[in-house]
Amino acid sequence: MLRPVPPPSVPMPPGGVGPDRRRPGRRRVRSPLAWVRRGGLTTLAFGLPIIVMFAVFSWWPIVRSVAMSVQKTNFIVTEWVGWSNFERVLADPMLGKAVWNTVQFTAWSVVIGFPVPVLVAVVIAELRRARGFASALAYLPVIVPPVVAVLLWRALYDPSPQGALNSVMGWLGIPPAAWLNNADIAIPAIVVEMTWASFGSATIIYLATLMTIRTELYEAAELDGASILGRVWHVTLPQMRGILLIMFLLQILSVFQLFTEPWVMTGGGPANGTLTVMILIYRYAFVAGDYGRATALSLLLAVALGILSAVYLAATRRWSRT
Amino acid sequence: MSAGPGAALRAVVNALRARRARAAVEAAGDRSIVSVMDRSSAGTRATLRVVGGVCLGGLFVVAIGPLAWLFKAATSRTPETLKEPFALWPSGLHWEYFGEAFSKVNFGQYLANTLWVCLGNWFFCMLVTTTGAYFLAILRPRYAKVVEAAVLATLFIPGVVTLVALYLTVIDVPFIGVNLLNSFWAVWLPAAVSAFNVLLVQRAFAALPRDLLDAAWVDGASKLRVFWSIVLPMSKPILGVVSLLTVVNGYKDFLWPMLVLPKPSMQPMSVALPRLAETTDQAVYMAALFVALAIPVGLFLVFRKQFISAAGAQGAVKE
Numbered sequence: 001m002l003r004p005v006p007p008p009s010v011p012m013p014p015g016g017v018g019p020d021r022r023r024p025g026r027r028r029v030r031s032p033l034a035w036v037r038r039g040g041l042t043t044l045a046f047g048l049p050i051i052v053m054f055a056v057f058s059w060w061p062i063v064r065s066v067a068m069s070v071q072k073t074n075f076i077v078t079e080w081v082g083w084s085n086f087e088r089v090l091a092d093p094m095l096g097k098a099v100w101n102t103v104q105f106t107a108w109s110v111v112i113g114f115p116v117p118v119l120v121a122v123v124i125a126e127l128r129r130a131r132g133f134a135s136a137l138a139y140l141p142v143i144v145p146p147v148v149a150v151l152l153w154r155a156l157y158d159p160s161p162q163g164a165l166n167s168v169m170g171w172l173g174i175p176p177a178a179w180l181n182n183a184d185i186a187i188p189a190i191v192v193e194m195t196w197a198s199f200g201s202a203t204i205i206y207l208a209t210l211m212t213i214r215t216e217l218y219e220a221a222e223l224d225g226a227s228i229l230g231r232v233w234h235v236t237l238p239q240m241r242g243i244l245l246i247m248f249l250l251q252i253l254s255v256f257q258l259f260t261e262p263w264v265m266t267g268g269g270p271a272n273g274t275l276t277v278m279i280l281i282y283r284y285a286f287v288a289g290d291y292g293r294a295t296a297l298s299l300l301l302a303v304a305l306g307i308l309s310a311v312y313l314a315a316t317r318r319w320s321r322t
Numbered sequence: 323m324s325a326g327p328g329a330a331l332r333a334v335v336n337a338l339r340a341r342r343a344r345a346a347v348e349a350a351g352d353r354s355i356v357s358v359m360d361r362s363s364a365g366t367r368a369t370l371r372v373v374g375g376v377c378l379g380g381l382f383v384v385a386i387g388p389l390a391w392l393f394k395a396a397t398s399r400t401p402e403t404l405k406e407p408f409a410l411w412p413s414g415l416h417w418e419y420f421g422e423a424f425s426k427v428n429f430g431q432y433l434a435n436t437l438w439v440c441l442g443n444w445f446f447c448m449l450v451t452t453t454g455a456y457f458l459a460i461l462r463p464r465y466a467k468v469v470e471a472a473v474l475a476t477l478f479i480p481g482v483v484t485l486v487a488l489y490l491t492v493i494d495v496p497f498i499g500v501n502l503l504n505s506f507w508a509v510w511l512p513a514a515v516s517a518f519n520v521l522l523v524q525r526a527f528a529a530l531p532r533d534l535l536d537a538a539w540v541d542g543a544s545k546l547r548v549f550w551s552i553v554l555p556m557s558k559p560i561l562g563v564v565s566l567l568t569v570v571n572g573y574k575d576f577l578w579p580m581l582v583l584p585k586p587s588m589q590p591m592s593v594a595l596p597r598l599a600e601t602t603d604q605a606v607y608m609a610a611l612f613v614a615l616a617i618p619v620g621l622f623l624v625f626r627k628q629f630i631s632a633a634g635a636q637g638a639v640k641e
Contacts, residue, residue, distance in 0.1 A: 042545045043461045050454025050520065051469055056496060057515045058476050061487035068487060075494075123377040126356055126370070130378060136626050137381040139633065143622040144389075145574050147592040148615045151599065152392050155608070164391060164407040196384065204630055205637030215354065222357055228366070231355050243637070257482045260576045264596045278482060285486045286581065294486045302483040 069296040085296035095297075097272055098280040101187065105262075105276065106255045108191040114251060117199045118244070121206035122236060135207060139200040146197060150264040153193040154180065180266050183273030190261050190274060202247055206240065213239045245316050252312075253305055277301050389615065396420070396609040403604065419609035427602055429591070429610045433617075436590035439509050439579065440572035446514035447568045452561070455523035456549050460535065470524075477517045488512060489581055508582035513572065519564050522635065526560035527553060563632045566625075573618060 072081045089095060117138075124134045141149065156164045157179035166176035180186050213236065221231045237244070259278040262268060268275040277297065285294035360366050395403045397415045406412070423429045457463075458470050492508045493501050502508035530553060538548050554561070573592070580593045589597075591614050599607065622629050 039545065040463065043457065043463050046453045046461055046545065046549070047457040047463070047466070047469065049450045050457060050473065053450050053511065053515050054473055054476070056491065057488065057512045058484070058517075059472060060496060061484040061491050062476070062479055064487040064491065065483050068490075120377065120381070122355070123373060125354055127374050127378070132626075134378055134381055135630060136622075137378075137385045139630060140385040140389075140619065140622065142633070143570075143618045143629070144615050145592050145618065147574075147576050147595055148611050151595055151611055152388055152615075154599075155395065155604075156388060156391070158404075158407070160404070162405055162407065167407055196388070200385075201633050201636070204633040208634045208637055210354070213354075218355055218357065222359070228356055228360060236355060253480065257480060264576070281482065281486070282577075285489070291486055291490065298483050298486060302480050305480055 065295045065298060068292055069299050070292075072292050081292065085292040086300070088293055089297045089300065092280075094272065094275065094280055098275045098277045101272075101274060102256055102258065102276045104187050105191060105258055106252055108188050109194060109251060109255045110248075112188070112191050113195040113199065114248060116195055117202035117206055118237075118240070120199065121203045121210060122232060124203070125207060125210040135204060138203045141197050142200040144197065146260055147264055149197045150193060150261055153196070154265055157189060181270055183270050186266055186270065186274050190265050193265070194255075194261050202251075205243065205247065209240055209243045210236070241319070245319070249309060249312050253309065256301065256305055256308075389619070392608060392612050392615070396605065396612040398605065400604040403608075416605070419605045420613065422603075422606045423610040423613060426606060427598055427610060428587075429594075429613065431587060432589060432591040432594040433613070435583075435588060435594075436573060436592070438506060439575075439590050440569045442506055442510035443513040443572040444565055444568050446510045447516065447519060448561070448565065450514040451516070451519045451523050451564060452554065453549075454520050455527050456553055458520070459524045459527035460530075460548075460553065461545065473517050473520055477521070485577075492582055503582055504585045504588060506583075506588070509572075509575075509579050512578065513568070513575075516568075519567070522564055523557070523560055526557050530556055560635075562628060563635045566628055566632045567636070570618070 069085055070080060070082055072079050072085070120138055124131060124138070127134055144152075158164055158166065159176075159178045159181050160166070161170070161176040163176070163179075165179070169176060177185055179189050217235045217239065218231055221235050226234055257278055258276045259282065262274040262276055263279055263282075266274045268279045278301075281294050281297050281301070284290050284297060356366075356370060361370070391407070394410065395407070396419055397417060398409075398411055399413060399416060402409060402412055454473070458466050458473075492512065493503050495502060502511075534552065535548060538552055543551075575590075576592045579590050583589050583593060586594065586597070595610065595614065598610070602610070
């Protein structure tokens with residue numbers, strides 16, 4: 001085996017990073033033979049899986065997406081069609097519907113889904129007993145496979161007056177709802193299911209952050225006469241600011257790419273009332289077989305998300321630092 | 323050195339003092355938003371107890387409620403559930419639907435497919451992630467910088483961009499020209515490509531003690547040997563986290579396996595279940611759902627700590 005055996009008299013470079021690293025500032029002419037003798041091949045062998053796999057299943061598809069958005073292909077003949085894929089996407093009346101629904105999904109998930117884990121985490125952190133039990137309970141729905149959770153909730157959202165959730169509403173004296181059959185309720189109903197299925201993971205992340213807040217801050221606030229809620233408002237939430245800002249952005253980004261929940265719950269119905277951009281991409285590509293149009297819409301969505309993230313990060317930069 | 327009884331007594335007293343001090347520090351460390359002083363007021367104590375109780379009770383109902391209802395629906399006749407969804411077993415417990423889920427809708431096959439998907443995902447993810455992280459964090463040749471940048475850049479590309487192109491790549495793999503449709507390779511290989519996992523493992527490898535690795539190089543250990551006998555065994559915790567995340571994702575994944583495994587007999591549970599919804603008796607269907615959920619929940623109850631710390635590790639990277 002060809003591998004580097006540094007002579008014992010030569011000390012390893014300070015903070016040495018491995019057998020191939022040479023001392024900085026010393027240039028040497030490298031011949032392929034010397035490279036092989038120094039074990040370059042073995043190193044490359046370790047690098048090959050990651051390079052090949054990322055090249056085939058990540059980098060190449062990214063490049064190909066960009067190319068395909070200006071192409072039209074039937075897998076035998078591929079022709080360049082310029083912006084026409086984008087034009088056809090923007091001309092589709094469904095696009096406005098899908099974007100508007102996606103925005104509604106995002107808004108509902110911010111209103112319902114974002115505050116829940118913050119509240120739950122703060123209360124769990126204050127529990128004197130059963131903290132582990134409480135966090136396990138919160139995390140339990142996260143373990144349920146998303147498709148199973150959606151199908152379970154679809155059964156709970158049975159629109160008949162004897163349906164499970166309608167029965168609960170009946171006990172509270174609220175008239176039964178059509179849930180997923182009603183285009184106005186379907187989106188918040190799906191968001192409730194999504195919140196149920198995912199609030200636990202955010203709760204665990206917030207709990208970890210809460211444990212790192214220095215208790216001196218609470219002592220100081222208490223000495224200044226802040227009440228318990230005042231301490232939550234003036235100490236806890238500002239201290240969680242960094243993670244809250246990131247989680248907020250991540251949540252928006254993931255809801256913009258929403259597919260599984262509305263797809264399994266309603267198939268995008270009723271009357272396209274829960275059609276999302278991702279479902280539209282799916283329909284373009286895998287129902288209509290129009291891959292150029294699908295990648296064009298994918299790219300538009302990605303660019304929109306990129307701009308959104310950049311604006312968000314720029315706008316909150318000062319806030320997250322000070 | 324005199325070690326008389328006086329010295330021994332002093333040692334005991336010191337030890338006791340130290341213990342009391344430690345206990346006081348721990349008690350102080352236990353404070354959080356609510357202080358010891360707050361708890362001395364009866365009104366505050368009562369409020370705290372109510373808030374805590376409501377939170378615990380609410381979590382219990384929210385987390386367990388739907389799962390308990392599913393169990394009830396899986397063990398009751400379909401018309402009973404449709405008519406009175408909360409009536410507790412008017413005609414007794416019916417365990418037979420669990421059996422029918424396996425005998426009538428072939429649910430065992432779908433579960434086996436899911437297991438196979440998870441195993442393959444785990445194997446290829448481990449292979450690519452550990453060798454890649456070793457390459458990027460420890461061997462680190464000159465061109466590693468370029469590879470690292472290209473790998474980490476994919477973290478910022480939303481998955482939606484590549485979905486369609488990845489599908490087209492998988493049905494006609496470059497260079498070898500194989501169509502992986504209806505083959506588990508189509509699920510396994512893309513699942514192994516996770517910049518997030520590479521990042522996690524690479525960080526852990528970079529934090530390993532350098533002296534130890536340098537000593538191994540000086541002793542003439544081969545790269546493979548250092549990888550297998552030092553780096554991997556010393557990184558067990560992070561490898562556990564990555565394994566767990568990979569298996570859980572394999573179990574949860576829906577859209578991708580639905581696209582590349584259209585053949586019903588190859589579909590994992592999460593792809594097959596929505597398809598079965600229309601054609602299966604509801605009670606049998608609910609039983610299948612319950613089994614699909616009971617397996618990961620059971621694993622969660624056993625490995626609770628690992629699950630929670632893996633969730634925390636994800637958060638740490640996000641920050």
